[in-house]
Amino acid sequence: MNPTERFIPDRLTTPMQRLLKSWETLLLLVAVGIFTMNSFASPYFLDAWNLSDATFNFTEKAMIAFAMALLIISGEIDLSVASIIALTSTAMGAAVQYGAGTTDIVLIGLLVGLLCGAFNAVLVTIMGLPSIVVTIGTMSLFRGISYIVLGDQAYRGYPADFAFFGQGYVWWVFSFEIVLFVIFAIIYGVVLHKTNFGRAIYAIGNNATAAQFSGIRVQRVKFILFLLTGLMAGIAAICLTSRLGSTRPSIAVGWELEVVTMVVLGGVNILGGSGSIPGVVIAAFVMGLVTFGLGLLNVPGIVMSIFIGLLLIGVIALPRLLTMIAARRA
Amino acid sequence: MSVMKKILSTVAIATTFMAGAAQADDVRIALVVKALGIGFFEAAAKGAEEAANELGGVEIIYTGPTSTTAEGQIEVINALIAQRVDAIAISANDTDALVPALKKAMDRGITVISWDSGVAPEGRSLHLNPSSNALIGNMIIKLAADHLPDGGDVAVLSATTTSTNQNIWIEEMNKVMGNYSGINVVGTVYGDDLADKSYREANGLMQTYPDLKAIIAPTSVGIVAAAQAVADAGKIGEINVTGLGLPSEMAGAIDSGASKSFAIWNPIDLGYSAAMLAYNLSQGNATAEPGAEIPMGRMGNLTLDDNNEGAMADPFVYDASNIEQFKSIF
Numbered sequence: 270m271n272p273t274e275r276f277i278p279d280r281l282t283t284p285m286q287r288l289l290k291s292w293e294t295l296l297l298l299v300a301v302g303i304f305t306m307n308s309f310a311s312p313y314f315l316d317a318w319n320l321s322d323a324t325f326n327f328t329e330k331a332m333i334a335f336a337m338a339l340l341i342i343s344g345e346i347d348l349s350v351a352s353i354i355a356l357t358s359t360a361m362g363a364a365v366q367y368g369a370g371t372t373d374i375v376l377i378g379l380l381v382g383l384l385c386g387a388f389n390a391v392l393v394t395i396m397g398l399p400s401i402v403v404t405i406g407t408m409s410l411f412r413g414i415s416y417i418v419l420g421d422q423a424y425r426g427y428p429a430d431f432a433f434f435g436q437g438y439v440w441w442v443f444s445f446e447i448v449l450f451v452i453f454a455i456i457y458g459v460v461l462h463k464t465n466f467g468r469a470i471y472a473i474g475n476n477a478t479a480a481q482f483s484g485i486r487v488q489r490v491k492f493i494l495f496l497l498t499g500l501m502a503g504i505a506a507i508c509l510t511s512r513l514g515s516t517r518p519s520i521a522v523g524w525e526l527e528v529v530t531m532v533v534l535g536g537v538n539i540l541g542g543s544g545s546i547p548g549v550v551i552a553a554f555v556m557g558l559v560t561f562g563l564g565l566l567n568v569p570g571i572v573m574s575i576f577i578g579l580l581l582i583g584v585i586a587l588p589r590l591l592t593m594i595a596a597r598r599a
Numbered sequence: 600m601s602v603m604k605k606i607l608s609t610v611a612i613a614t615t616f617m618a619g620a621a622q623a624d625d626v627r628i629a630l631v632v633k634a635l636g637i638g639f640f641e642a643a644a645k646g647a648e649e650a651a652n653e654l655g656g657v658e659i660i661y662t663g664p665t666s667t668t669a670e671g672q673i674e675v676i677n678a679l680i681a682q683r684v685d686a687i688a689i690s691a692n693d694t695d696a697l698v699p700a701l702k703k704a705m706d707r708g709i710t711v712i713s714w715d716s717g718v719a720p721e722g723r724s725l726h727l728n729p730s731s732n733a734l735i736g737n738m739i740i741k742l743a744a745d746h747l748p749d750g751g752d753v754a755v756l757s758a759t760t761t762s763t764n765q766n767i768w769i770e771e772m773n774k775v776m777g778n779y780s781g782i783n784v785v786g787t788v789y790g791d792d793l794a795d796k797s798y799r800e801a802n803g804l805m806q807t808y809p810d811l812k813a814i815i816a817p818t819s820v821g822i823v824a825a826a827q828a829v830a831d832a833g834k835i836g837e838i839n840v841t842g843l844g845l846p847s848e849m850a851g852a853i854d855s856g857a858s859k860s861f862a863i864w865n866p867i868d869l870g871y872s873a874a875m876l877a878y879n880l881s882q883g884n885a886t887a888e889p890g891a892e893i894p895m896g897r898m899g900n901l902t903l904d905d906n907n908e909g910a911m912a913d914p915f916v917y918d919a920s921n922i923e924q925f926k927s928i929f
Contacts, residue, residue: 423693423695513693515698522666564678
C-alpha cells in the first residue's frame with residue numbers, strides 16, 4: 270500500500286459487515302422468489318413486452334435513487350427530488366412554448382436539475398443548515414413555483430422526437446429508460462465502490478469530523494453529491510415528461526418517499542455510513558416486480574403499499590434481529 | 600426468514616384474489632377510477648357490476664391507484680394492457696398525461712373510453728359526461744318549479760361571478776325560463792363558494808325579497824349554506840332551497856325540510872352506463888363516431904357530439920325518498 274493512502278474501514282464491527290452481505294443475498298433471493306411466484310400466479314407475467322412495460326414503474330425513480338444512495342451514505346438526504354422533477358418539467362414545458370427543440374429541452378432539463386441541486390448544496394454545505402430541513406423547504410419551494418407558473422393548466426406540444434426518452438426502445442424490448450438505468454447503475458457502482466471519491470463518501474457518513482481531519486474535503490464532497498442528486502432528478506424529469514407527453518405541477522407527487530424507500534430497502538443505512546449500489550439495483554427490481562406482479566392480479570394498490578411497507582420494516586429489522594439472536598446464543 | 604414468510608402470505612392473498620376471478624373467456628372490462636376508497640367511485644363500481652350481471656359473461660375489474668396521480672393510473676393501465684383486458688373505462692386524473700399510455704392500450708386492441716373526468720380525444724374513443732349544461736340548467740329551474748304549482752319569486756345563489764360552470768348553467772336556465780310560467784327569477788347573488796359568505800348572501804336575499812319562494816344554488820357549498828340560513832331564519836316550509844348538492848352534505852336539510860329536493864349525478868348510473876358503453880364498443884355492437892347513438896341499457900342511448908362526447912342523462916333528483924340510501928355513498 271502506498272504510505273500516503275489511508276485505509277478507512279466502512280464499519281468498525283466486522284460481524285455487521287458479514288450480516289449485511291448475507292442480507293443483500295437475501296434481498297436477491299426475495300427478488301427471485303417474487304419473480305418465480307409471479308410467473309406462476311399470472312399467465313401474463315412471463316412475457317417480454319409485459320416485463321418491459323413493467324420496468325417503467327421503477328426506472329426513473331431508480332435513477333434518482335442511485336444519487337440519493339450516495340447522499341444518504343454520506344449522512345445527508347434530499348427530500349426535494351420530486352419537486353425538482355416538477356420544476357424541471359415546468360421549465361422544459363415553458364421552453365417548448367417558446368419553440369425550443371428537443372436538444373434545447375434536454376439541456377434545459379439538465380441545467381435546471383443541476384441548479385436546484387446547487388441551491389440545496391449551497392444551503393447545506395456553505396450555510397451549514399441541516400439537509401432534512403433545507404430540502405423539506407425546497408420541496409415546497411420548487412413545486413410551489415411550478416404551481417404559480419402553471420396553476421391548473423398543463424404544458425403540451427412537446428416535439429415528436431422528444432418522446433424517445435420516455436417511450437422509445439433502443440433494441441427489441443429494451444427501452445431507452447432501462448438502458449439508461451443500467452448505464453447509471455454501472456457508473457454509480459464504480460464511483461461508490463472503486464474510487465477514492467466513493468471511499469470518501471463512506472468515511473464522511475461514518476464520521477464526518479474524523480474524515481475532515483483525515484484530509485477529506487467533506488463539504489466539497491457533499492456539494493458534489495447534492496449536485497448529482499439534482500442532475501439525476503433532472504434526467505428523471507426528462508424521461509418522465511417524455512413518457513407523459515405533458516407537464517402538470519402535480520407531476521411525480523410523492524416520489525421523494527418512494528426513492529428513499531428504494532434506497533433504504535436496498536440496504537443503505539438511513540443514518541449514513543453503509544450501503545451499496547447493487548443493493549439499490551435489487552431493491553428497484555423488487556419494488557417494480559411487486560407492484561407489477563400484484564397489479565396483474567388486480568390486487569388493490571393499498572395492499573401493494575402494505576406489502577412494500579412490511580418489506581421495508583422487515584429488511585430494516587432483520588440485521589438487528591439477527592444480531593440479537595447471535596448475541597443471545599453467544 | 601421473516602421476509603420470505605411475508606411474501607408467501609401475500610402471494611397467498613393474491614392467489615385468493617385470483618380464485619375469485621371469473622373464467623378467461625369472459626369479456627373483461629376494467630373500471631379505472633381516480634383513486635380507490637372514494638365513495639363516489641365505489642358506487643360507480645356497483646353500477647358497473649349491475650351492468651355486468653345484466654349482460655352476462657362480463658367480468659368487471661374495479662381498480663385504480665391509491666392516490667389521485669396520473670403516474671399511479673399509468674402503472675394500473677400498464678398492468679391492464681399486460682392482462683389483455685377487452686376494455687378500459689377510466690375516470691382520469693390528468694387529461695393529457697394518460698394519453699400515451701391509453702394510446703398504447705388502443706394500439707393493442709383494447710377499447711378505451713373515459714367517463715366522469717375525461718381524457719384528451721386522441722387517448723380514448725369516447726367520453727361519457729354525467730350530464731350536459733343544458734340538462735343541468737333545465738333541471739335546477741324545474742326542481743324549483745315542481746314545488747311551486749302557483750308560481751312565485753325565486754332567486755339564484757351562485758358561486759363566484761367568474762365560475763365558468765355556474766355561469767353556463769344559469770345561462771342555460773334562463774334559456775328555458777319560458778317553459779315554467781309563473782316562475783319569476785328576481786335576482787342572482789354570489790357566495791364565492793365560501794360557506795359564511797353564501798350564508799350571508801342567502802340571508803340578504805330573504806330580506807330583500809319578502810315573497811321569495813325558492814333559492815336555487817347550483818353549487819354544493821352554496822346550497823348547504825342557503826339551507827342553513829333558511830332554517831335559522833325559521834322559514835322552513837316558506838322557502839325551498841334547491842340546486843346542486845351532495846347527498847351526504849344535504850341529508851340534514853332534506854330531513855329538516857329546508858330543501859325538498861336537489862340534484863346531482865348518480866354515480867351508480869354513471870358506472871352502469873360506462874360499463875355498458877365499454878361492452879358495446881369492445882364487442883363491435885357500435886362504433887364511436889360523431890353522431891353515433893350507442894346503447895347503454897336501461898339508461899337509453901348516448902348520442903356523441905363532434906368530439907365523441909356524450910351526456911348520460913338529466914341530473915338525478917334526491918329527496919326524502921332516497922336520501923338515506925345515498926347519503927352514505929358520497
